[in-house]
Amino acid sequence: MSKWDPTFLSCTWGAGGSSQERTMAVCATAQVVHGVETLLHLTCTNMEKQSIDEALLKAKETGIQNILALRGDAPRGHEYWTPTENGFTHAVDLVRYIRQHYGDYFCIGVAGYPEGHMDAESKQDDLLHLKEKIDAGADFILTQLFYNVDTFVDWVADCRAFGISVPIVPGIMPIPTYQNFRRMINLCKTQVPDTILQTLDTIKADDQKVKDYGVQLAVDMIKQLHEKHNVCNFHLSTLNLERSTKLILQDLKLISQDATKQLAHSKLLSAPFSTPQDLDRAENWDEFPNGRYGDSRSPAFGEVTYSASQSLPTSEASRKWGYPKTVDNITQLFEKYILGQLDSLPWSEDRLQTETDAIRQALLEINRRGYWTVGSQPSVNGVSSQDPIFGWGPKGGYVYQKAFLEFFVSPHQLDVILKRFDQDPCVTYYAMNRNGDLLTNVMDEEAQNAVTWGVFPGKEIVQPTLIERANFESWNEEAFGLWTEWEQNYAPDTDTAKLLKNVGDAFWLVNVVHNDYQLVDGLFNMMLA
Secondary structure, X not given: OHHHOOOOEEEOOOHHHOOHHHHHHHHHHXXXXXXXXXXXXXXXXXXXHHHHHHXXXXXXXXXXXXXXXXXXXXXXXOOOOOOOOOOOOOHHHHHHHHHHHHOOOOEEEXXXXXXXXXXXXXXXXXXXXXXXXXXXXXXXXXXXXXXXXXXXXXXXXXXXXXXXXXXXXXXXXXXXXXXXXHHHHHHHOOOOOHHHHXXXXXXXXXXXXHHHHHHHHXXXXXXXXXXXXXXXXXXXXOOOOOHHHHHHHHHOOOOOOOOOOOOOOOOOXXXXXXXXXXXXXXXXXHHOOOXXXXXXXXXXXXXXXXXXXXXXXXXXXXXXXXXXXXXXXXXXXXXXXHOOOOOOEOOEOXXXXXXXXXXXXXXXXXXXXXXXXXXXXXXXXXXXXXXXXXXXOOXXXXXXXXXXXXXXXXXXXXXXXXXXXXXXXXXXXXXXXOOOOEEEOOOOOOOEEEEEEXXXXXXXXXXXXXXXXXXXXXXXXXXXXXXXXXXXXXXXXXXXXXXXXXXHHHOEEEEEEEOOOOOOOHHHHHHOO
């Protein structure tokens, strides 16, 4: 990306400093090795003062002069962001601290929210807090992503009327895939115009069309902001993937078509990405989905939140999921979701997709037997890529699927079902609990199992869904984190909170694949035997 001569590159900071070493390594490499002006994100949530001091000192030592000062999100497993002893409560405290100890050495940015911060009492209150950050010494504002240009323009006018005169840089996120787009807007509570949602709904089965639409939408938004509202600077969220960003810049005539042809010679580049051809191949990591079961070798793996946070006010959580007090009550919630009587679960923010109709009755019975399913797909053998239910990808192709299930289960039932799986050589499985204990019949830790693939004209075989140990372990951590979030919607001393904690501590998450994709009901018959 340094070949495109960006004004700056920004790098996120994991909640509570969880990605501190990687963030500093990326920023230092960009700044020192490639000479790209770098903006280091820095959060103060659950961060000790000593950690903040170390990060600022390291930044200065490596020549980084730009900080995006953020409050940040709570780390997984924490219900709320919390100020630590001798720490910081809000982003404004971090801005003041940097100015107090480093004077004007750092150029400081802060976050702005065109639709209002989700924790703000009102938009007026949100503007007040933003003004406080500017008065404390912030030099510019970087906004949260948005998809309504008018909302951004009106918000900027409100900022100016409120006395906020620093530069405001709009945040633009190209749509990566339909599912990741839905997860991101749910997580950020972003309002999306109906015209965009309707267009996406008509093309959501074709990953390439979604990506192309996302590029064109970003181009149109940038042109509108620049030509009609004289906005000259933009911040593109890459999600660690450069291809859509490159296409946007090419469409805007900001880089040439061959801007990335030359290989940057650096000692940091090593196998397997050691030739221009390999770099071209790496660029295509994001051509098709990198969702929950993407390829763990992808630079974007794990960067997009697997599921939108379900940490809700108790009133809303109880409205959606009630006050379960027994294991049977939880089973009933899963049953209602399978029947379409419930529009979400903590692990699934949307209703079941149409393809589930083929296995809905089997899923219902499986859940009634205590196997609480959070992921599934039927087997598919060479269906047209234009099929209205199972199709995806470009025209003229054929798609395939292996049947798989993912479910939570009690320790007692786990022993029973794994013995059944071990009797079938076509079955592979992973099982893990909250503590990270693993049971599997896959001996090769690096093994990758393609459970969805497509054959298209003029393309290599495309494998958008891989199941492997690395991505299952990542999802396991997320899945049990969502148990914790659900539990924390209720007061700790309630029967519901105690039940959810006990279940989360005791149950296992299982992923099972039946590798004979020509056997239609093999997996589901095994579950119901």
